Amino acid sequence: MTVRRVFATFLLGALTLSAVAVSAQEKKSAPAKKSAPAAPAMDEKAMMDMMQKLASPGPGHKKLDFMVGTWNAKTTMWMDPDPKRPPMVSDGTSVHKWVLGGRYLEQRFEGTFMGGPFSGVGYTGFDNYRKKYNSTWMDTLATAGMTASGTFDAAGKVLTSTGKMDDPSTGKFTPFREKMTIVSN
Numbered sequence: 001m002t003v004r005r006v007f008a009t010f011l012l013g014a015l016t017l018s019a020v021a022v023s024a025q026e027k028k029s030a031p032a033k034k035s036a037p038a039a040p041a042m043d044e045k046a047m048m049d050m051m052q053k054l055a056s057p058g059p060g061h062k063k064l065d066f067m068v069g070t071w072n073a074k075t076t077m078w079m080d081p082d083p084k085r086p087p088m089v090s091d092g093t094s095v096h097k098w099v100l101g102g103r104y105l106e107q108r109f110e111g112t113f114m115g116g117p118f119s120g121v122g123y124t125g126f127d128n129y130r131k132k133y134n135s136t137w138m139d140t141l142a143t144a145g146m147t148a149s150g151t152f153d154a155a156g157k158v159l160t161s162t163g164k165m166d167d168p169s170t171g172k173f174t175p176f177r178e179k180m181t182i183v184s185n
Contacts, residue, residue, distance in 0.1 A: 053128070057102040060126030060133070063156060064105050066185055067096045067124075073111060088114065099123075113141065133159060135178075142166075148178060157182045 042050070073094045078087045092111015099106045104125040111118050120139030127134055133152075138145040150161030159180045167174040 055103075056128075058126070058128060060128065060131070061102060063152065064124060064126070064133075066182060067105055067107075068098065070095050073109065075111070075113075090114075090118065092118065109139075133161065135161060146176070148176070150178070 071094045073092045075090050075092070076087045077090075078085075090112045092109055094107055094109045096105055096107050098104070104123045107120075107122040107124070109118070109120040109122075118140055120137060122135055122137040124133060124135040126132075127149075130149075131151075132149045134147070134149045136145055136147050144166045146163055146165045148161040148163030150159055152159050159178075161178045161180075162175065163178075164173040164175050
């Protein structure tokens with residue numbers, strides 16, 4: 001991301017927040033309670049340095065390097081929490097590569113699901129600001145994508161992510177959990 005684009009994005013966000021703040025102040029009818037003084041504004045150079053640092057791939061991204069390559073995949077999915085019901089198992093191939101200057105890991109999957117062809121694409125990256133891994137996933141089984149976020153365990157071997165996805169059968173969001181365990185390189 002160019003410095004100009006980062007600055008434009010930050011400026012747009014700052015203008016939006018300013019408009020919201022002005023709107024909120026106009027709606028107030030009672031005098032406001034005293035609050036702590038606002039933090040001093042960051043100077044432009046410090047802001048740009050901070051934004052550049054947050055926009056650069058770092059150690060959190062490097063932790064995903066083990067995933068780069070072409071993989072034979074076996075997916076196990078439980079549609080029903082009843083332990084007597086067997087999970088669905090499918091096979092496929094997944095190709096993972098870095099995109100956008102090493103900021104996101106692209107995953108392209110081709111295989112089967114429920115006896116039919118299945119394709120999907122996802123992106124995983126590390127948010128330097130929030131210190132979390134974020135992922136998106138889209139596939140041929142739906143027109144709605146999924147998003148999740150999570151962290152590695154202390155040993156750096158298990159990435160656990162949680163998210164919500166649409167459940168057309170109930171008309172509600174359904175929580176889900178993904179767990180990826182690094183067994184070896």
